[in-house]
Amino acid sequence: MSTLSACIQSYGLLGPGLADWSAARAVLSGEQPHVAARTVLPPPAVLPPAERRRAGRVIKLALAIGAEAVAAAANSAAPDARTLPTVFTSSGGDGDNCHEICVTLASRERLISPTRFHNSVHNAAAGYWSIAYGCTEGSTSLCAGDASFGAGLLEALAQLACGAPAVLLLAYDADYPQPLYAKRPIPDAFGVALLLVPPDAAGQLPLLQLALSDAAASTMDHPGLESLRASIPAARCLPLLERLAQRRAGRVVLDYLDTARLAVEVHS
Amino acid sequence: MTPLQLTHFTATSCLGRGLAATLAALEQAHCGLRPCRFETVELATYIGEVDGLDQVRLPLPLERFDCRNNRLAQLGLMQDGFDAAVRAAIERFGPRRVGVYLGTSTSGILTTEIAYRHLDPVSGALPQGFDYAGTHNSFSVVDYVGRLFELSGPAVAVCTACSSSAKVFAAAQRMIATNQIDAAIVGGVDSLCLTTLYGFHSLQLTSAEPCRPFDAARDGLSIGEAAAFALLQRTPAETAPEAIMLLGAGESSDAYHMSSPHPEGAGARSAMRNALTDAGLAAGDVDYINLHGTGTPSNDSAESRAVTGLFGNATPCSSTKGATGHALGAAGALEAIICAIALKSGMMPGGLNLKQPDPQLQLNYLTHNRRGALRHVLSNSFGFGGANCALLFGRAA
Numbered sequence: 069m070s071t072l073s074a075c076i077q078s079y080g081l082l083g084p085g086l087a088d089w090s091a092a093r094a095v096l097s098g099e100q101p102h103v104a105a106r107t108v109l110p111p112p113a114v115l116p117p118a119e120r121r122r123a124g125r126v127i128k129l130a131l132a133i134g135a136e137a138v139a140a141a142a143n144s145a146a147p148d149a150r151t152l153p154t155v156f157t158s159s160g161g162d163g164d165n166c167h168e169i170c171v172t173l174a175s176r177e178r179l180i181s182p183t184r185f186h187n188s189v190h191n192a193a194a195g196y197w198s199i200a201y202g203c204t205e206g207s208t209s210l211c212a213g214d215a216s217f218g219a220g221l222l223e224a225l226a227q228l229a230c231g232a233p234a235v236l237l238l239a240y241d242a243d244y245p246q247p248l249y250a251k252r253p254i255p256d257a258f259g260v261a262l263l264l265v266p267p268d269a270a271g272q273l274p275l276l277q278l279a280l281s282d283a284a285a286s287t288m289d290h291p292g293l294e295s296l297r298a299s300i301p302a303a304r305c306l307p308l309l310e311r312l313a314q315r316r317a318g319r320v321v322l323d324y325l326d327t328a329r330l331a332v333e334v335h336s
Numbered sequence: 337m338t339p340l341q342l343t344h345f346t347a348t349s350c351l352g353r354g355l356a357a358t359l360a361a362l363e364q365a366h367c368g369l370r371p372c373r374f375e376t377v378e379l380a381t382y383i384g385e386v387d388g389l390d391q392v393r394l395p396l397p398l399e400r401f402d403c404r405n406n407r408l409a410q411l412g413l414m415q416d417g418f419d420a421a422v423r424a425a426i427e428r429f430g431p432r433r434v435g436v437y438l439g440t441s442t443s444g445i446l447t448t449e450i451a452y453r454h455l456d457p458v459s460g461a462l463p464q465g466f467d468y469a470g471t472h473n474s475f476s477v478v479d480y481v482g483r484l485f486e487l488s489g490p491a492v493a494v495c496t497a498c499s500s501s502a503k504v505f506a507a508a509q510r511m512i513a514t515n516q517i518d519a520a521i522v523g524g525v526d527s528l529c530l531t532t533l534y535g536f537h538s539l540q541l542t543s544a545e546p547c548r549p550f551d552a553a554r555d556g557l558s559i560g561e562a563a564a565f566a567l568l569q570r571t572p573a574e575t576a577p578e579a580i581m582l583l584g585a586g587e588s589s590d591a592y593h594m595s596s597p598h599p600e601g602a603g604a605r606s607a608m609r610n611a612l613t614d615a616g617l618a619a620g621d622v623d624y625i626n627l628h629g630t631g632t633p634s635n636d637s638a639e640s641r642a643v644t645g646l647f648g649n650a651t652p653c654s655s656t657k658g659a660t661g662h663a664l665g666a667a668g669a670l671e672a673i674i675c676a677i678a679l680k681s682g683m684m685p686g687g688l689n690l691k692q693p694d695p696q697l698q699l700n701y702l703t704h705n706r707r708g709a710l711r712h713v714l715s716n717s718f719g720f721g722g723a724n725c726a727l728l729f730g731r732a733a
Contacts, residue, residue, distance in 0.1 A: 212478070
């Protein structure tokens with residue numbers, strides 16, 4: 069099998085005790101301790117006021133990490149958000165919205181709100197993103213359960229290999245309310261956005277090479293971060309982000325499917 | 337793109353189980369839509385329901401995946417020798433080299449909808465047997481298919497609403513082109529549930545009659561369900577002339593509205609143009625277009641503008657949703673298989689239920705089946721959130 073590769077132009081990140089990529093980088097490189105705290109989701113400033121009010125947690129999360137990655141690449145050669153293909157990946161989409169719809173459908177009247185219904189599609193975040201940035205490029209929205217981060221990374225790198233000038237990968241998950249939470253206990257919201265460019269387009273950018281593997285997934289030494297990695301599918305990327313934050317070349321193995329992992333060689 | 341062959345394919349919808357039943361229904365201009373009597377739904381609408389799903393049993397070791405959507409997947413996989421073709425491909429390439437790329441919009445949500453009627457009266461908990469990953473999650477059907485065939489290669493659900501199972505062809509093609517896999521099970525499985533029936537009703541997008549795509553008085557869609565699959569592989573050196581090929585895929589976003597298409601069909605047009613470019617074909621090379629054609633006033637009008645803008649008004653086209661209903665996340669794959677059937681049989685299916693053509697829509701819209709030598713056909717799929725995909729299929733010769 070041939071290896072897929074990409075360079076990382078910029079990052080966006082939001083998670084428990086990780087307010088943005090620069091805060092996360094400081095934690096992952098060991099400069100700052102990880103202080104556990106609920107994820108704070110900013111209102112999506114890029115949306116018009118009516119949409120902003122109706123945006124659920126997952127939409128806020130996806131728009132926040134994407135906005136951070138795009139802003140961080142503003143002075144680079146990477147295409148701007150209007151012309152940037154996107155790969156959205158999430159293990160479950162908007163759990164609050166799903167819960168509200170199921171409650172309504174279990175009631176006598178079954179009157180679903182139209183907004184709830186169109187926000188129930190897995191690609192709702194991608195739809196809002198394209199509207200907010202006027203981006204008419206292709207966009208996909210993936211789900212591979214616990215393997216969703218890996219599935220998104222594979223798709224993004226395959227798009228680059230097939231000629232995309234750049235791809236914005238957004239992987240994100242948020243917690244369900246009860247009673248779904250008891251069946252799917254994702255503890256909090258976590259999202260990561262990587263603006264990926266082809267390997268030859270970069271000078272000093274870190275390079276990733278990716279291949280399927282049978283090796284065991286790398287884990288985090290820090291118990292709090294390991295708990296995030298193990299409990300939130302989008303946080304399965306943390307061993308890779310740790311290596312990137314530390315600017316340390318070498319190999320990490322990311323959790324993917326039950327039957328396969330992703331080995332990532334980092335050249336920083 | 338480098339063309340890939342659909343070495344095997346199959347479709348199960350309200351038109352019947354497998355290719356022969358689907359072709360026979362299309363040839364007879366049979367409408368599979370019936371008044372909605374689904375579950376406890378009380379809505380004046382028509383649906384395209386697949387009969388007999390209550391009798392389908394999943395293999396015992398995969399019992400935890402039991403839900404309407406996975407039963408539909410199981411039923412679909414067992415038609416036309418598709419299951420045996422997949423096993424032969426795995427034998428040839430190995431379990432890591434065969435990917436699973438399936439589209440769905442609602443997966444097994446019906447199980448969750450029903451479970452919410454049976455919450456524990458004291459604790460509010462879901463019933464003990466409720467299996468989130470096996471039924472509710474969008475990945476459930478992909479996981480089910482992967483486990484059924486004991487695969488260990490890349491696997492993912494594409495969930496871009498009504499273009500989900502068109503986009504899987506593009507995603508799987510990229511994985512084959514980059515040599516991550518040698519073959520892929522691509523397709524779509526989406527099944528009836530309350531979320532979509534009541535949801536489209538809330539948007540006033542369901543018709544009280546069988547949907548009438550491109551009719552002047554069209555007033556909404558009819559929801560259907562389907563399981564449609566293709567086995568996608570590199571083209572062998574020698575192919576029969578009637579071999580069906582994926583020639584191109586085009587994707588775009590409307591960037592306009594969550595649940596309404598761009599009125600001029602700008603996104604639809606750019607998806608079709610991208611598919612032509614990807615295939616290295618000109619608009620004049622396309623012999624038939626299977627339209628998205630949902631039967632909502634806004635979709636058909638926007639799509640008509642997009643098609644005439646790019647193709648003029650000579651290319652024969654039709655929507656088959658008057659026969660099948662709108663299978664949502666499975667529509668792209670279902671209509672891809674209908675395109676394959678058209679290429680193979682030389683029959684362009686006429687659109688059903690059209691009484692009064694809409695004078696605003698200047699398409700060469702077929703209202704009756706037409707025979708002709710088909711070389712290239714285009715299939716359109718457009719989803720909520722403005723997620724568009726157009727696929728180009730052709731015969732090897």
